[in-house]
Amino acid sequence: MPVLCSSCGDKRAVLKRPKTGHSLCKACFFWAFEEEVHQTIVTANLFKHGEIVGIAASGGKDSTVLAHVMKLLNERFNYGLELMLLSVDEGISGYRDDSLETVKRNQQQYELPLKIVSYEELYGWTMDAIVKQVGRKNNCTFCGVFRRQALDRGALMLKVDKICTGHNADDIAETVVMNVLRGDIARLRRCTAISTASEGDGVVPRCKPLKYAYEKEIVLYAYFKKLDYFSTECIYSPNAYRGHARTFLKDLESVRPSSIMDIIHSGENLSVRDGVKMPVQGTCQRCGYISSQSLCKSCVLLEGLNRGLPKLGIGKHHRLHDKILIQQPFTEKEERKLKTVHF
Numbered sequence: 608m609p610v611l612c613s614s615c616g617d618k619r620a621v622l623k624r625p626k627t628g629h630s631l632c633k634a635c636f637f638w639a640f641e642e643e644v645h646q647t648i649v650t651a652n653l654f655k656h657g658e659i660v661g662i663a664a665s666g667g668k669d670s671t672v673l674a675h676v677m678k679l680l681n682e683r684f685n686y687g688l689e690l691m692l693l694s695v696d697e698g699i700s701g702y703r704d705d706s707l708e709t710v711k712r713n714q715q716q717y718e719l720p721l722k723i724v725s726y727e728e729l730y731g732w733t734m735d736a737i738v739k740q741v742g743r744k745n746n747c748t749f750c751g752v753f754r755r756q757a758l759d760r761g762a763l764m765l766k767v768d769k770i771c772t773g774h775n776a777d778d779i780a781e782t783v784v785m786n787v788l789r790g791d792i793a794r795l796r797r798c799t800a801i802s803t804a805s806e807g808d809g810v811v812p813r814c815k816p817l818k819y820a821y822e823k824e825i826v827l828y829a830y831f832k833k834l835d836y837f838s839t840e841c842i843y844s845p846n847a848y849r850g851h852a853r854t855f856l857k858d859l860e861s862v863r864p865s866s867i868m869d870i871i872h873s874g875e876n877l878s879v880r881d882g883v884k885m886p887v888q889g890t891c892q893r894c895g896y897i898s899s900q901s902l903c904k905s906c907v908l909l910e911g912l913n914r915g916l917p918k919l920g921i922g923k924h925h926r927l928h929d930k931i932l933i934q935q936p937f938t939e940k941e942e943r944k945l946k947t948v949h950f
């Protein structure tokens with residue numbers, strides 16, 4: 608006998624919600640999912656009427672669902688936002704070029720303006736070229752640092768007030784676990800925040816409207832809505848460390864579905880004892896971007912690439928930053944250490 612929707616009691620249930628276990632029909636699932644994102648936005652006061660909001664769009668399921676839901680809620684609840692799509696082209700052939708085609712179709716489908724910023728134009732390096740130099744071990748470090756800054760630069764070009772990203776509950780729980788495993792207290796304190804205020808010039812506030820949405824539900828929403836998204840993984844993944852955190856969480860989730868939300872709540876309620884040393888935010892002396900060192904991570908990584916010393920930005924070489932700033936050459940021994948890359 609067909610199971611009826613536990614919400615309307617009228618239509619046939621087509622899915623069991625991973626988050627609550629309720630059997631729902633399509634219409635009731637859409638309503639529940641959208642209503643929860645709306646409640647997240649309203650409760651955390653994420654937007655103000657009249658703001659220009661850039662949606663970080665990669666063509667993947669999360670950002671495609673985010674763009675769809677943001678447009679829908681903006682109209683349904685009259686948020687009064689001006690929405691735009693903002694994409695980063697990392698220069699990964701066979702991956703990002705294809706996913707950007709999806710973003711371009713989304714732009715037509717959702718009738719939103721689109722801005723694409725590329726690593727090549729911003730840094731003079733594509734990820735393809737970076738991987739050729741650094742190998743496949745630390746590539747995601749370069750990519751992650753460059754993306755963060757690229758999004759800010761794109762947002763400044765578009766003059767948006769805020770960027771929203773498609774990070775979902777699983778991503779955030781993974782980040783909490785990774786920061787615990789790394790002992791990174793500063794990031795652990797920040798990573799569950801639903802929004803960040805501007806941390807300085809050139810840094811645009813960010814928020815995560817899908818913070819409490821389970822990845823499984825995002826996939827179901829995209830599937831039942833027949834959204835046009837790109838599902839291939841990056842050819843340079845997996846980012847090994849995150850991959851382990853992800854597998855660990857998936858195992859936990861299979862025995863206890865609330866694990867994801869439980870980890871987020873634990874992260875949200877952590878407080879750091881007074882007196883624990885935290886990095887002090889300043890600005891990069893070269894590019895002006897926020898940094899707790901004299902040079903920001905992006906400038907150090909770029910310097911390493913341009914000098915053919917890929918390990919410069921990997922690990923701690925703060926001592927050398929001053930040398931870079933005053934353009935003092937490295938010693939032979941220092942150069943040798945920074946050249947070795949383990950493939």
Ligand code: SF4
Pocket residue numbers: 697734746747748750751841842843844845846
């Ligand atoms: Fe960049 Fe790594 Fe993500 Fe690929 S997997 S897009 S290299 S961060």
Ligand code: ZN
Pocket residue numbers: 891892893894895896902903904905906907
């Ligand atoms: Zn810099």
